[in-house]
Structure formats: structure tokens, C-alpha cells
Amino acid sequence: QTRTQRLRILPADKGNSIVILTHKQYELKLETHIEEEPYTLLKKDPTPTLHGKLDRVLKRLLTDKIITRDFYNAARNLHPRAPQLYGTPKIHKQGVPIRPIVSFYNTPLIALHKVLAHYLKPLTNSPLRLKDSNHMIDVLKTHTQPEFPYQCSLDVKSLYTSCDMSLAQKSIKKKKVPTATLR
Secondary structure: OOHHHHEEEEEOOOOOOEEEEEHHHHHHHHHHHHHHOOOOOOOOOOHHHHHHHHHHHHHHHHHOOOOOHHHHHHOOOOOOOOOEEEEEEOOOOOOOOEEEEEEOOOOOOHHHHHHHHHHHHHHHOOOOOOOOHHHHHHHHHOOOOOOOOOOOOOOOOOHHHHOOHHHHHHHHHHHOOOHHHHO
């Protein structure tokens, strides 16, 4: 093995920099993250089971004429794989931990996600939603409401693993995405 084969050249999480780690350092940082965060070791890969369940639900919706053939085809993934975990080093944090990134490319739910995102995106329209840091700067420049003199930005650790999904589901049901758009 050559020296360069044992190195990982990664983009830093912030700062438009690169980080060079040995393969062993990179794997240790990922293992540390997995051990410290709220993950559960599964006994087997759930990908085939999840793929089968999704396929049965979509077939039932198609048979019951709740979705069209086009929606059915768009929401399926014929050859799925398990999500892949990788990470970028957080060079701005003590100990340079890893920011986890999960690639959902070609996973059982990615096609369904893309279809549903089309229908759910209008529900995210809110004057409180910020797209990115540039959007926040634009908002601050034009902020003229004296009754709200302060603005803040928060950093949340493990946002998605901390969210109560039942509240998200209730919010979506309350907004009532029209089923007619699925036909």
C-alpha cells in the first residue's frame, strides 16, 4: 500500500478548507460519533423489508386508485441499497469531531421522498423560515419591525434525531395536503 492510499482528503465542514487524515483516524472519528450519538445497532439490514413494505403500500394505493400509475412508478426504487454514512471534520470544534452525512442515494425511500417533497414543499412557506445564511443577512438588512427588535440564529445538535415525528405528522395532517394532487 502506498502512503497516499492510507490518507483521506476531505472537505472541512466549514471554512472552505481541506483536511487530511489517515484512513485509521477517519474511521476512529466515525466510530466515536456512532458510539456517542443516539444510534441503535440493528440485527440485520432492514432495506429488503422496507422495500417490500413500500412496494405493497404503493400497489394497494394504485389498485384503490388513490395514486396514478405515474406516481406509482416515480415513487418506486427497483434496486435499493442501504443508506451510507460518511462525515466531514468539524475543524471549528474542539477535538475535530465528524459531522455525519448520510447518503440516501438509491435507498428504498428516496424516490418516494422526491415525490412527496414536491407536495409537502408548499407547507414550508413561512416568514420565519430562513433558506441559508445569505438569506438571513438579507432579512436583517431589510428588518424594519420595531416590535421585534432582536433576531437570533440557533445551532441545534442532532436536530433530526431529536425531533418528535408525531408532531410533524400532525402538522402535515392539519394542513391537509389534497389527495387530488396525487391523481
